[in-house]
Amino acid sequence: MHSHGAKSSIANAANSRFGRRSLLKGIGAGALAAGLGAAGQGIAHAEEEALFDVVIIGAGYAGAMVARELGAKGLSTVVLEASDRVGGRIWTDTWAGEQIEVGGQWLAPQHQLVNKELARYNITTYGDPIPDRVIVAGSTGLKAVSPDEAAKLVVPLWTEFYKGSEKYFERPAEPLYRKDLLAAVDPLSLADRIKQMGLSPTEVNLLTGETSVYSGGPSTLGSLTGMAQWYQLAGGTYEAYTNTIGRRPVGGMTAILNAMLRENFTPVHKSSPVTRISDPGTGKVTVYTASGRRYKAPAVVVATSTNAWKNITFEPGLPKAHAQATTQGIGVPHGTKMWLHIKGKIDATTGTAPEGSPILMMVPQKQLADGRLMIAFTGPGLDVNNPVKVQEAVQQWIPGAQVLKSRAMAWGTEKWAAGAWGFRRPGQLTGLFPQIEQPHGRILFAGADIAQGWHGAFIEGALESGLRASNQVLSLVK
Numbered sequence: 001m002h003s004h005g006a007k008s009s010i011a012n013a014a015n016s017r018f019g020r021r022s023l024l025k026g027i028g029a030g031a032l033a034a035g036l037g038a039a040g041q042g043i044a045h046a047e048e049e050a051l052f053d054v055v056i057i058g059a060g061y062a063g064a065m066v067a068r069e070l071g072a073k074g075l076s077t078v079v080l081e082a083s084d085r086v087g088g089r090i091w092t093d094t095w096a097g098e099q100i101e102v103g104g105q106w107l108a109p110q111h112q113l114v115n116k117e118l119a120r121y122n123i124t125t126y127g128d129p130i131p132d133r134v135i136v137a138g139s140t141g142l143k144a145v146s147p148d149e150a151a152k153l154v155v156p157l158w159t160e161f162y163k164g165s166e167k168y169f170e171r172p173a174e175p176l177y178r179k180d181l182l183a184a185v186d187p188l189s190l191a192d193r194i195k196q197m198g199l200s201p202t203e204v205n206l207l208t209g210e211t212s213v214y215s216g217g218p219s220t221l222g223s224l225t226g227m228a229q230w231y232q233l234a235g236g237t238y239e240a241y242t243n244t245i246g247r248r249p250v251g252g253m254t255a256i257l258n259a260m261l262r263e264n265f266t267p268v269h270k271s272s273p274v275t276r277i278s279d280p281g282t283g284k285v286t287v288y289t290a291s292g293r294r295y296k297a298p299a300v301v302v303a304t305s306t307n308a309w310k311n312i313t314f315e316p317g318l319p320k321a322h323a324q325a326t327t328q329g330i331g332v333p334h335g336t337k338m339w340l341h342i343k344g345k346i347d348a349t350t351g352t353a354p355e356g357s358p359i360l361m362m363v364p365q366k367q368l369a370d371g372r373l374m375i376a377f378t379g380p381g382l383d384v385n386n387p388v389k390v391q392e393a394v395q396q397w398i399p400g401a402q403v404l405k406s407r408a409m410a411w412g413t414e415k416w417a418a419g420a421w422g423f424r425r426p427g428q429l430t431g432l433f434p435q436i437e438q439p440h441g442r443i444l445f446a447g448a449d450i451a452q453g454w455h456g457a458f459i460e461g462a463l464e465s466g467l468r469a470s471n472q473v474l475s476l477v478k
């Protein structure tokens, strides 16, 4: 059944279905056929070699963008994905009978590339419930206030926090435009900026829930410029900035990604972790997977998280900025998102709690017949696998709350992401850019972590970087 002839006929059928140029060798056809079939396993032999125009590593949003754009130009592409599912830090699943997002969830009206994708695939969005109470830090612990009262407390503080960012991010989509001004601010952590403001302890506590969530650990970890750039990209007001959270695509975040991968029938070989990429300077790069498969192409796009680069052997070794980025990490070390199903009729509760709290941020989701779904971003101190501790933590926010069940994903330690959302550390904007976006010979890099604009915590950045890498491939192979 797996004779050479059988594989070739599968490849021919596949090629005519693609209706475009393919460099696929007969001997590599098994790999392509596997990509079109179930999970890409077990057909090709270890010594076989498949030839493509472009090999893309990682089936997240960045990889999907590269695959679609280059597929549209008639290039033969294959996506090698380590995990047994596509999406990477996006994962639409079903829980408590509802569609949930285990990873990235919200789309912002300001995300121009995302909006184009929604229009392209005719996907609409819907909003989260409007909060009716907000938890904020008070002088003696957490307190519940109305959304208007919360705004009165926090808006002046955040406005002060971001003061000057309209100057150092004069053109927020081109973050290095005012490199002269950034030299003084890029070394600052979020904690440094809070310290500069000379606030009371309660005022500090009103800010650190958010700064420690984004930092994925202590607020000393994340850079001021990381958040300030998002603030300016959003429109430079706190209201515009908070609007970046709250809208979800119908069908889930994976729906857009699947549509992108389907458009040019991109073969995706799942459960194919890449272990080595070798560019001997002969015009063809060889990519090796853990199972011993080899893929060759004139261009290879590494579209994994930046943190995951260190799990791949690069020959020749990575340039300085890339090596530094993957060693330091851009994906944050702690990023745990927990879904809660809380019994009964529960107020749509949102807010933040001070750094060090077991739950740092909550976002209300759907009220069901038997309880409300909520999202909690937790701090490193909470054992999310201990239902008693989870219940105690939730009761600090909602007294008497009974957690029917919870489901948490610790992205910081997820094997293939090797870090949660990206958030630049102090000094990384001026220290790593623009070198980090440059090709390493015939090896190119994409991913939200290294985007210019909506970097790290937004799929918009993954799309942007995927477009940039596609254009780089086109100039390389033309």
Ligand SMILES: Cc1cc2nc3c(=O)[nH]c(=O)nc-3n(C[C@H](O)[C@H](O)[C@H](O)COP(=O)(O)OP(=O)(O)OC[C@H]3O[C@@H](n4cnc5c(N)ncnc54)[C@H](O)[C@@H]3O)c2cc1C
Pocket (backbone or CB within 6 Å): 057, 058, 059, 060, 061, 062, 063, 080, 081, 082, 083, 086, 087, 088, 089, 090, 102, 103, 104, 105, 106, 107, 272, 273, 274, 275, 303, 304, 305, 308, 311, 312, 335, 336, 337, 411, 416, 417, 420, 421, 422, 446, 447, 448, 449, 456, 457, 458, 459, 460, 461, 462
């Ligand atoms: C908890 C959480 C909440 C978030 N919330 C939002 C949000 O609300 N809105 C938003 O827009 N964004 C959000 N984000 C950020 C968003 O999910 C990411 O920016 C985006 O998904 C990153 O896409 P990417 O393609 O750059 O990388 P990834 O999605 O990480 O894709 C990389 C792929 O490479 C694969 N891979 C890794 N190593 C290898 C290897 N050696 N060989 C082969 N494959 C490999 C991985 O398995 C993965 O599939 C959130 C992220 C997290 C974790």
